[in-house]
Amino acid sequence: MLEIVDLHKRYELKTGRPVEVLKGIDLTVPDGSITAVVGPSGAGKSTLSRCISLLEMPSSGQILVDGRNLSELSGRALRDSRRSIGTIFQHSALLRRITVAENVALPLRNLGVEHGEMEARVAELLERVDLLHKADAYPGQLSGGQAQRVGIARALALRPRILLSDESTSGLDPRSTHQILRLLTELRADLGVSIVLITHEMEAVRAAADEVAFLDHGRIAEHGRVADLIGRGDSPAAGQLLPVHPVERVPGVRTVLRVSLGSVPVDPAWFGDLARAVSAGVSLLGGTLEDHGTRPLGRLVIGLDTDDQRQVAAAVAVLDAAGLRVIVEGGADVPVRGRPADADLTREVAGVAA
Ligand SMILES: Nc1ncnc2c1ncn2[C@@H]1O[C@H](COP(=O)(O)OP(=O)(O)OP(=O)(O)O)[C@@H](O)[C@H]1O
Ligand SMILES: [Mg+2]
Secondary structure, three states, X not given: OEEEEEEEEEEEOOOOXXXXXXXXXXXXXXXXXXXXXXXXXXXXHHHHHHHHOOOOOOOEEEEEEXXXXXXXXXXXXXXXXXXXXXXXXXXXXXXXXXXXXXXXXXXXXXXXXXXXXXXXXXXXXXXXXXXXXXXXXXXXXXXXXXXXXXXXXXXXXXXXXXXXXXOOXXXXXXXXXXXXXXXXXXXXXXXXXXXXXXXXXHHHHHHHOOEXXXXXXXXXEEEEEHHHHHXXXXXXXXXXXXXXXXXXXXXXXXXXXXXXEOOOOOOOOHHHHHHHHOOOOEEEEEEEEEEEOOEEEEEEEEEEOOOOHHHHHHHHHHHHHOOOEEEXXXXXXXOOOOOOOOHHHHHHHXXXXX
């Protein structure tokens, strides 16, 4: 388990002026769990990553791995402890003049692991990332996704308890990204490692992370389970995690219901129930739904051709009973702005909801 307690990081600029880049970060990543860290450029994500991997020492605060405070160690003890943290770098950072197998063997060689044991371990690691057939290739002969998987094998060489990934999928095509994320989710399940996934890709967060922390100006602005944040629907995080294009004013629509499907299991009959509960037109204006393991995760925008308060209350009651979160925008002048909902998306969503 990784625990970060009240972590601060200050740098001193050339002018002598101090800048505080991390301003009291508290974050816990349990064993076998993936926490994504997202946030705008300059928020402090990579600084946090370097502090966790102890490439840089925090100005204050604690980094605990399985209860051991690594931030107060130095010298040999610090070097030993670094082994419990494996880092996957953005551009895999493989040495180009040695083979894939030699790259993966590097951390073991540095540790003085005996030759036979090293070879067996390297084969096991390459097998794990499905690249044993590339053992004798050079990094220049690999695709970006393959190189990144070799980077993962190398990060796992010393059996770390924590895996850190700073933008390891950025720049990869969707298929390679998917492969990497699937590999990471397998690793957390099989090896029980805690994974910190730093990314700017919300798709990656939705696909792989259990929890997500939004970092802004060195502070955690929001943090929670991915499904909970999307399901709440009313937070800035939900909007970023699963954006819904605003829809144009639709003739006849007098009330808009913004519905969120999140961590609570929902009876799929809710859409039909809603249509039956209201004696006015019910239309799907837009939205996004994704399969998230056992249940759909998403946000939908539904229009009602009425602003009668009893009808609206009946609609909300159906949604409440189904366990859905809903935000009502109503009145004669429904504030629906922006570009039209994507017709294909609306069809797709309608297909899922039906
Ligand atoms: N060694 C340093 N000295 C001074 N300032 C630094 C140093 N390293 C980082 N910073 C500053 O800290 C802030 C956070 O940088 P960091 O690289 O952690 O951001 P980031 O969230 O990873 O951004 P990006 O999404 O662009 O990778 C930036 O304003 C950066 O200029
Ligand atoms: Mg960065």
